[in-house]
Amino acid sequence: MSATALPQISARRRRTDKVMRGLVLAATIVALIPLILIIYYLIHKGLSAWTQSGFFTTDPTGSFFGSPGGIRSAILGSLEIVALATVISIPIGIGVALYLTEYGKEGWFANTVRYFVDVMTGVPSIMFGLFVYIVLVVGRFGGSGFAAWKGAVAISLLMLPIVIRSSEVVLLLVPSSLREAALALGAQRWRVVFRVVLPTAGPGLLTGSLLAIARGMGETAPLLFTVSTAFGLTFSLNQQMNTMPFLIYNDITSPRAALQTIAWGTALTLVVVVLILNLVARFIASRSRMA
């Protein structure tokens, strides 16, 4: 008795299979084209700006006819604002995530908070700018209208839900046996949190935070009505400040070719910074068991 051969798959079905798989592959390639094009144009047009003398070491002049200057104040301004936003949002974000995983768990209050964090994730970033405008800018809170620290507050509001969601995921991955072991040895809850839970989740928390920072770095809309802009270099967080996204936004609308070149150079700088943050975050995530 020989084994009966399975009936052949008909030519039509095989053809459909081939065609559809080909289409799916084609769509994947199409999805990658924009990224390749954007990177190509950024390098192509941005590098010529980078090679201009003083691009990284002088400030924009703001004069319409003379040399447009460099972008030093924009780079430092972006770093300052994002640094302040990080200092605000990371501790609060991890704190809320700790509340959700260690105390609130599945209670009604924790679930309400989760729901509101989801709501916050969906809020368009320009709305955070409006919010800070209503609350802090209109009343000239702190003695000035537009100020860098107000922009940092708007950016931190936008980073908060990202930090909370990513931290909660990571904290949930900490095995409860670790917590229980520490508690059984007589450790207090706060010690368990600071000595066991946080260190175990460390790399994952760092990954989420870096992604949030990368996100905050590229935001323009929340800065429009909170920081406004300035050309000169300033370290005072109570003044208007130059930032990379805003400089790009301003220069795009300029009819001057020299400023458009500056916009490409700034965009290349911004994307390099953001991509490095992203890749470092992913590298840390892939290195650790968590996240």
Add this chain to the structure above:
Amino acid sequence: MEASATSVTGGRSALERSPAGRLPDRVLKWGLSALAALILILIIYFFIRLVGQSGHVFSTYGISFVFGNDWDVSRSIYHGGALLFGTIVTSIIALIIGVPIAVATAVFITELCPRRLRGSLSIVVDLLAAVPSVVYGLWGVFVLAPRLLPAEKWFASTFSFIPWIGGGIPTLYNYFIAGLILAIMILPIVSAISREVIATVPSENKEAALALGATRWEMIGMAVIPYSRSGIIGGAMLGMGRAIGETIAVVLVIGSAPKIGSHLFAQGYTLAAVIANEFGEATGIHTSALFAAGLVLFVLTLIVNMIARWFITRGSHGTRGTGATGMTIASGPAGEK
């Protein structure tokens, strides 16, 4: 000797901590609860202030602010219908172009591509989300819009018989360009969520289909897509939420004309774009109208996101919503909303 006999002053057991020793625990618990409450208060406070700020316009125009079609700053008339129209049209264009490509990418990465390519390919697709939206705007203004204009002209005249799509004379900045850029921007989030949902399809289902003699594609059609349909719809809705709120990339390529465009390649405006463009110079009722536009935008994104979440929770087959999807929802998506 009994254990209960070992007591210290104050009558508590020696095993119990002193009240001072328990203090840090309480501080931490209430401190963290206060932080969590802060989130709730912030959102509610923001909503109340936003309603308060836009009250002036709503008491003047009523509901016609939302649907009326006349936004004229010089005559001080504010009906946001054209803005709402632009917002919805651009995000629908984004969905029509972006979702099929995003889902195909997800299917390819999870089901068809060689295993060792999987990780790097997902990272590359996710990198699209890392590009700041102002950079998309820059690219759209100087590369995409001028390069595509001839193609749009050809398309509009060739397919002039299709109502609203063809027939008009394309302008440099228009609904289509804005929708196309939004499609690129929502691609990573839709793809990431679809990928996660498809990854949860039980291998028994897939193996059963293959064992019955299905080809790879038939297996995807029979076992993978039906199982993950709800989650994919949720991902698409989440992408739509992003598209609705996206500001900077859209404001640069939408053309800033506050009227309902007569065709696909006409200039228009969106709710988010009008706020970004006009808020700086606005005074009085104009400011109030822009806050009202913000309120409409806020409510619209809330509704879309709620629908999205409903689909995703329904599609996750009983697992908790804060699983791996939480990470993607929070950190994956496009540069700016």
